[in-house]
Amino acid sequence: MTNATPTTTGRARTGLLAGRFRRPAGDTLLGYLLVAPLILWLAGTILYPLLSAIRLSFLDVGIIGTGGQFVGLENYSKVLGSDNFWEAFGRSLVWVVANAVLQTLAAFITALILKQRFRGQGLARVWVILSWIVPTVVVVIIWRWLLGTSGGIVNYLLVTLGITPQPVGFFGTGPTARTSVIFINSWRWFPLMAVILLAGMQSIPEELYEAASVDGASAWQRFWHITMPGLQAVLFVMGLVGMLWSINVFDIIWLLTRGGPSAATTTLPVFIYDTAFFKYRLSRSAAASVVLGLVLLAFAVLYTRVMAPRAEEEQG
Amino acid sequence: MTTDLAGLRRSLGVYLSVAVLLIVVIAPFYWIFTGSIKAPQEIIAQVPTLIPQSLTLEHYDHLLASSAFPRYLLNSTIIAALTMVITVVLASLAAYGIYRLRFPGSQFLFKIILVTYAFPSILLLVPLYGMLSQVGLIDSLWALVIVNVTFAAPFAVWMLQAFFRAVPYELEEAAALDGAGRLRVMLRITLPLTAPGIASIAIYAFITSWTEYMLASVLIISDANRTLPVGLAGIIGQYQVDWGLLLAGATLTTLPVLILFGLVGRNFVDGLTAGAIK
Numbered sequence: 155m156t157n158a159t160p161t162t163t164g165r166a167r168t169g170l171l172a173g174r175f176r177r178p179a180g181d182t183l184l185g186y187l188l189v190a191p192l193i194l195w196l197a198g199t200i201l202y203p204l205l206s207a208i209r210l211s212f213l214d215v216g217i218i219g220t221g222g223q224f225v226g227l228e229n230y231s232k233v234l235g236s237d238n239f240w241e242a243f244g245r246s247l248v249w250v251v252a253n254a255v256l257q258t259l260a261a262f263i264t265a266l267i268l269k270q271r272f273r274g275q276g277l278a279r280v281w282v283i284l285s286w287i288v289p290t291v292v293v294v295i296i297w298r299w300l301l302g303t304s305g306g307i308v309n310y311l312l313v314t315l316g317i318t319p320q321p322v323g324f325f326g327t328g329p330t331a332r333t334s335v336i337f338i339n340s341w342r343w344f345p346l347m348a349v350i351l352l353a354g355m356q357s358i359p360e361e362l363y364e365a366a367s368v369d370g371a372s373a374w375q376r377f378w379h380i381t382m383p384g385l386q387a388v389l390f391v392m393g394l395v396g397m398l399w400s401i402n403v404f405d406i407i408w409l410l411t412r413g414g415p416s417a418a419t420t421t422l423p424v425f426i427y428d429t430a431f432f433k434y435r436l437s438r439s440a441a442a443s444v445v446l447g448l449v450l451l452a453f454a455v456l457y458t459r460v461m462a463p464r465a466e467e468e469q470g
Numbered sequence: 471m472t473t474d475l476a477g478l479r480r481s482l483g484v485y486l487s488v489a490v491l492l493i494v495v496i497a498p499f500y501w502i503f504t505g506s507i508k509a510p511q512e513i514i515a516q517v518p519t520l521i522p523q524s525l526t527l528e529h530y531d532h533l534l535a536s537s538a539f540p541r542y543l544l545n546s547t548i549i550a551a552l553t554m555v556i557t558v559v560l561a562s563l564a565a566y567g568i569y570r571l572r573f574p575g576s577q578f579l580f581k582i583i584l585v586t587y588a589f590p591s592i593l594l595l596v597p598l599y600g601m602l603s604q605v606g607l608i609d610s611l612w613a614l615v616i617v618n619v620t621f622a623a624p625f626a627v628w629m630l631q632a633f634f635r636a637v638p639y640e641l642e643e644a645a646a647l648d649g650a651g652r653l654r655v656m657l658r659i660t661l662p663l664t665a666p667g668i669a670s671i672a673i674y675a676f677i678t679s680w681t682e683y684m685l686a687s688v689l690i691i692s693d694a695n696r697t698l699p700v701g702l703a704g705i706i707g708q709y710q711v712d713w714g715l716l717l718a719g720a721t722l723t724t725l726p727v728l729i730l731f732g733l734v735g736r737n738f739v740d741g742l743t744a745g746a747i748k
Contacts, residue, residue, distance in 0.1 A: 185571035200620060287731055304514060
């Protein structure tokens, strides 16, 4: 009984206050308190390690607990002077570009397919990202099994259909190994890009398409003049984040090829891992990480300057 | 007549394209699952069989009874569960603070979190290893919980954005006017209303932890503390690969993800995409 009255008056008063919700003085303090645990956690596990990587890159640590002498820029000159580093750098560039092209293409096709009306659409839109949610090691097992030289179905089909005279050792030569890991990684990632693109497409008002149809625009024109501009903001973010996630890919390459054969698939992350834990040169690996970090920072700054959508800038 | 035919042709095209897409994405999973229940001689047969001709559970028996797989499964489950709980607590508190309270500096903190979710973890490999060995956490499951929370939490905060935005301010105002304190409003009203969002970040944290290989491969030394990805990678690396065992392992490793995704997959995809389009 006593409960009913305050609620109604409460609602009435809410109407008056709507739009200018009071900000109690305690809110600011509470805000900091709520955010603090996460920020401290990230400071301890990202910021601090980052700073200690810079420090480590000026020392001569081989395996943990040894060395520790200050050696100045020696690690940097060793890293920047080594062919292995620059070759890995080049492979990372090829990796990022090839993955970006393949995934964007596959993601657009997939998004356009899923955008159509069909029965089971809801289910398909959810389960299409299956390859992205399963552990990388499972992706690796799947593809080593599919592409195997004995018992692998891909080779069986290739030989049976007469496309190749004998089974292909996909991970046996440099070019085939490189192509295979790029395709496998793209297979893992394109569905995620597709569902994000799809969400972007669905946020474009249907009336725009209807109006364009009335004006007699072809499907291609509608795609080019309505869909693409409508996706500008999504594509901008996807481009930056996708590129940073893509250059970071380590486990799928390592588990498929260990960076081989003869370093053909050793991208920078593989190089950093291998230098630290197989060549036992932690400091040199830290120097390579710092160089990579600086390159990515420069890229991110340049990218946001050049590619930022106009409307976005006005909002910010 | 002609429009009917065109419509038929069109819907045929739609279903055909969807079918091709599903084959590309789903068929490989069918292939490992059916492989895992085939007898060893059928697995390596020259002519692969689309439908298993033999049915055996021997690979699963071998995996669960006489390999270290159950141990890996237990370790991965412990780590993923702890990662999930810590990530959900840290991320939902921070999300409430950033999206609801709008205190001075909240936009700056939001930007920091955006930067950290795109941050390449490879840059942290060596220093995290150094740091965790200094504090004596090498070969400890806690080391992996710590790094997995770091990898999962920033993206989780970002995913929560859309869910928090969907809760009307009026509800909170009404509760506040009824005398409930901020903290009570948050715990009793706002967080329960963002339950689908919380569920999807929980899954995200679980999946992130379940998948992590790079740091698990260097932070864990003893076989008894290995996680599933490192343990399975060990089987792949053996001289003579036992495919039956490996396919059974891959199937069992995928199963928990499938179950969780089946429960709240839709929320998860909503969370993934809603933040991206604003």
